[in-house]
Amino acid sequence: MVRHGGRTGTGPGSRAAVPLLAGVLLAGCTAGPANGPVVAPAPSPSSAPASAPPAQPPPQLTDRQVSAAVAQIDGYVRNAMAKTGVPGAAVAIVYKDKVVHLKGYGVRRLGSPETVDPDTVFQLASLSKPIGSTVVSGAVGQKTVKWDDPIAAHDPGFALADPWVSSHVTIADLFSHRSGLPDHAGDLLEDLGYQRDYILQHLRDHQLAPFRASYAYTNYGLTEAAVAVAKAKGVAWEDLAADVVYKPLGMNSTSSLRSAYDSAANKATPHVRTDSGWQVSTTQNPDPQAPAGGVSSTAQDLTRWMRLQLADGSFEGRQIVDAAALNETRLPHIVSNPPHAPAGNAGFYGLGWNVNYDSHGRLRLNHSGAFDLGAATVVTLLPSEQLGIVVLTNGQPIGVPEAVAEEFFDVAQEGHETVDWLGFMGKVVPAAAGGQVSPTDYTKPPAGAAPAKPDSAYLGTYTNGYFGPMTVTSRDGRLVMSLGPDNLQFPLQHYDGDVFSFQTRGENAVGLSGVTFTVGPDGRATSAVVEQFNHDGLGTFTRG
Template identity: 80%
Template structure:
């Protein structure tokens, strides 16, 4: 999903300039970004409204016997039809101004209120240099907004008595394992959908960048170190993907087919799919773009099929309007119960603290099952998720169930805060009748700053003064093994060294930095600019091992000469 999700920002990659640092998918984000009340969760900036005004939820029992917080009884609606209509009337102008300021090529949004799509519109173009406009039927990649859609599908499977949220993964996928055997036998669907399994942040995403497919990545999650089970939150696209795959196995179907059978077809989401091929084949689709030093340019996102439940959905705002209506109606749509209400409502219960309060009287942010869960200053439950592909997509959905209102915003530009700003502006206009915070300025700083995570502390652009010379090429050339990332091969070519990684032998030219240290330019959704490669050379003048800095965040980046 690449990074779809929370704020540190990881998407499925990042792209500084032409290659900013990394959103590690579905995010990251993304990859997503989280909104806690009016704030991006995890952000250190202060909100215009007082977060202490939100009530403290009361403890309740949740799946797997863990303790979480249940949503308090929802207050009666506070917004009037006139307030919502006024916000709808002003949001188009805000969108046009935001696009003019940032240059984001295309955007579509839909607003749902009281079981109706009251506004659906497209802005800008599908692809720079071409005239085709974005409309409400234009298909976008959703990135991590796929996660609440996936939990909706699981709720549907629960209604069909195929699974329960607290089913252990091992019941439906006996071959799955994590590094701790006890955790392997106890981790549940809910644990993985709420990112509380103990897997590290974005575990498996870098394998996807190297070209590994879903089965390999899920099998190798057992190599990842674990934090305390059900006591720590870390956003993991492939953890959630494994849970969805287990649900699909319980139904005897592929996940992509199950999503269509349980949700897309019954709801009439005819332009929605969990397969990249459907997006690629769509005649009316928004093409991804990235912002470079010379302006916006057409890009290409990685294929998110390996993590399809976490970040692989494509859709348009017309279809997503139907989905928001179903969400706000507890699984019903136009008089038909399509998704089990109890299974769906469980997705909205806080399962784990994702963002602790930053002050004694501050508000915590929670993660439910595929949703960021928070309580706004008026005491209302707020459900939110952002999606981000650093290589060219930024999306957000926010629901206020007590108001029967929701908004979804899709863009075809890399995440720079526009989608989040538009959604928050609409909520601000509806609640307050005016903008209380410069949301575009706020998110325009927070989101790009979050993408800087993972950047090397060393500036490899120029060798240091007095750099030691490298050894002869023969000292480094050879094949090095690694049980997680697979083999790494160093070859001498055209007067330099080239490193090859992954099942397709992706090539990375090495530039000498200092002594036995080289650098390479990272690629893919999680790219972070230049990163280091350090060889260990013995007394025999031959390298016995090599550490790849970008791959070593969890201590898994050491390759030993075969």
């Protein structure tokens, strides 16, 4: 499943997208209260002097090197699209506060003649996260909040499983994925149709890993932090983003509302790759996690945002976002990918950014975005060189955006491609994006499978405090499982004894998964465990 947020590695992950690189382990853990969480000391970004950003190494790329790389990008994009079949793409490159490449490629929708141009609206998926941290940086500069404000100060009703963590978790903790929430907590609730308030309220049902000492990518943790900032301002997040960033930058085709994407006349339709080729698809509505994965925008608009980022919050002579607050997002806050060898490199996560340092010691900021149902994006910035690229596509994540961006920087630095980036990313990204497929092959029952009990043994309503009620009914001689506020229905196929299978759906679909009923002495099921929902131990439904 390429989920909204993403799994660690070099490719996107769940719908909002995988972090390509991530943050720094906070040194020196200390104990919390008795029987409390293991924590590392909280950073104090608000106490840092509001001075110039940290010094960067001197520029190491010449105008000629960058121009040579820009000259090759057109052919590389076209070649990548021809080899993979990705229907459409848009690419923007900025350098020294100028747009040096801005172009669309391919078509907005297979079967239609309309081509992609710089003003075509794409869904950004997790590229929304660094945009979201830009918005919060603006609010920090306006003195609305501080990065190290506890969430409870602005959203008193929010809670996690541990009361001590609930009272201490900060905006920065949630933006850097170090709250202790498990990977992609809450995403499956969105797949079932639950809205933002319900999902955020039920994050407290997840058991926590050590606070500030563990990294796990969570779309809804970050979303809660953004919502708390908006509450401090007294507005909706979608309005805050528009007021603080989109409108001041003139990003007129950018929005944090799915309705804006849906109503755009010039938009890129999502596509998925099947055994028979690429097909038109439909992504889920990401409004519930808009700060983490719900932004839609154009390559044209994103050149303005990249210019602001590379100018430390300034745009065309105006300071739009406070430089000190913005630069806090670029510091490593947690280790996202520990080194796998003594001399290996670690990956870090900042605040909405993957943070890394290249072989020349330069800060490198990056984030991928991915909807497995049909969108893949990436942004990479090299601040010391005032250089950035964004690549948007309307196909599911197979590594094309990442390959284009890596090839561009490789050619700029080395004069040629040192790695077959398309081949490499074509393996790494789909593997990183893949979900936890069932270890059981449910395509056909095993030899000697035990028969199921009569349908009446399984019929009824089962309760679950996290996923809500599950109802099992019989229709046309087949059991059907119904879940979620919209009563989504999943036909059950008998597998073996009291075990059935069903076809998963949505952004986090993983193919066939299992449902195991426990039947009591009276011949009626007392509970059922839904395998896809049980990764965090929350998938048991009990008959009411």
